[in-house]
Amino acid sequence: MRVEEAVLPGVGRKYTISVRSGDRIVVVVHHSGGRELQYYEKGELEEPVATLDLTDEEARELGAILAGVLFAPEAVGDTRTKLAAESLEWVRIEPGSPAVRQQIGDFATSGVHTLAVLRGGEALLPNPAPETVLQAGDTLVVAGSREAVERFVQKVRA
C-alpha cells in the first residue's frame, strides 16, 4: 500500500492511497472535521466511481472498524451482542476541559467503561488504569448505555 500526503492550505489534508489491487482511494480531511472519500478503479485517473462524505464522528467509527481494535469483544469483557446494544463514544479532551491533567478515575461514572485512550503520536492505550493522567488532545473511547455515556461526556466537557 502506498500513501501520498499533500497539504491543501485553507482546506485540510489530502491522502492518496493506492492498494495492492491497483485501486485508489482519495481521502480529504477537512478543517471542519468532515471527510471526503473518493474511490477510483484501477487505471482510472479522472472520474471517481464513488464518493462518500462522512462527519468527523462517522469517520472515527469507520476508522475503528477498519482498524479492527475497538470492536474486539474482550475490550468490555462482554459479548459482541451486548456491545451492539450499548453506545460507543469517542470523547475528545479539549484544551480547557476540566479533565486535563486529571486522572481518569476522577471521572468514573457508573455504567461507563473506558476502553482505550488515543493519544496523538503514541500507540493506542487499551484498558487504561484509573490513575492514567489525561492530556489535552486525548481521545477516550468509552462504552455504556446512552444515558451513562451522556453523563460522562457532560462531566468531562463541563
Next chain:
Amino acid sequence: MIHPSVEAFALAAVLLALGAALVHRLRFPPLPAYLLVGLALGERLDIETLEPLPSLGLLLLLFSVGLEFGPDRLGQLSQRVLRAGAWDALALPLGAGLGLATGLDWRGALLLGGILYVSSSAVIVKLILDLRRASSPESEMTLGVLVFEDLVVAFLLVLLGGGSGMGLLGGMGLAFAYWMAARWLGPRLSRGIEGFSNELVLLAGAALVSGSASLFHSIGASEGVGAFLCGMVAAGLGLRERLEHLFGPVRDLGVALFFLTVGAQALGLIQGAGGLAVGLAVIGLLAKLPLNLWGAKEAGLNPKRQRYAAIYLLPRGEFNLVLGTLALHQGYLLVAQVAVILVLVSIPLGSVLMRYAPEWFGKLRSSAGGSPRRV
C-alpha cells in the same frame, strides 16, 4: 432606544440571506451574490452605520489567510507546485511593466502589478469547498500557487504600504519582528497555550488581530499586512485548527458584510473610470491564463486539469482591494479603479467558469488517463 447600526445590520443581513438563498437554489457559491446585492443597493446603503463589522471582516479574512497560507506552508509544497507558482509570479513584473508603459511612476506601477497578479485565496478556497473540488489534483496546485502569491504580495505590501522613510523602515521592522515571533517564540509558547480555554483563545486572538492592525496603521504601514502577519504568528503558536474553528462563523459574517460594502462603494469609484482602467483589468484577467496554463503543465497536470487550474486562479479579492485602497490613499485613482473592476468582474466570472468547467471541458480526454472509461 435601539442603536441605528442594529437596524442597518438587520436590513443588510436580510438582503444577504435573500441573495444567498437565491444562488443556493441555482447551486451557486454565495460570494458573487453579496457583491451584486451591494452593487444593486449602491449609495442607499449606509455603510458607516454597519461599521465595524465590514472592516473586522476584512481583517479576520486576512488573518485566516495568514493562518493558512503562511511561510511554513512553502516547505510543505512539492517542487512541481513551486514551479507553477514561479510561472504565475511572472504576472507581477508584467503588470508593473504595463503600469510603467501607461505613465505611472514605479510605486504606482508596482501597485498595479500586485493588483493584476494576486488571486484571492479566500474566495478560491471557498469556491473549491462549495463546489466540492477539494480532492482534485488541480486544487492542490491552485492552493499551492496561492501560498506563493500571498507571500509575495505581503512582502510587496510591506514595501509599498508605509509611504517612505520612517514608515517603510517601521513597517519592515515590525514585519521582521512578527516573522521572528512566529518562528522562534511560537514553538516555545505553544505547549502553555494549549491549556487555554476556547473563550480566552477567542478573545486573545481578536485582541491580537485588531491590535496588530492598529499598530501597523499607526506607524503608517498597511493594516492588512498586520492582520496577515498576525495569522502567521498564530499558526506558529500551534493555534491553526482552533482559531479556524473559533473564528470561522464570525469571519464569514464579517466577510459577507465586507463584500456587500465593496459592492455598494464600487459604483461611486468606477463611475469616472475610463477605457484605460477597463482595458488594464481585462489584460490582467487574460494575462494570467497562459502563465497558469504553462505552470499547470510544468506541475504535471493533464490538459483538462491545466484549463481547470487556470480558471480556478481567476477570482481576485481581499489583497487586490487592500492594494487598491492603498493606491487610492497614495493618489493613484486609476490603479484603485482597476482593482475594483477586477474584483467585481472576476468573482462572478470565476464562479460561473469554475461551476461549469467540468461540463465544458469534461469531454476532453486526458492523454495521461490511458485506459478507456468503464461504463
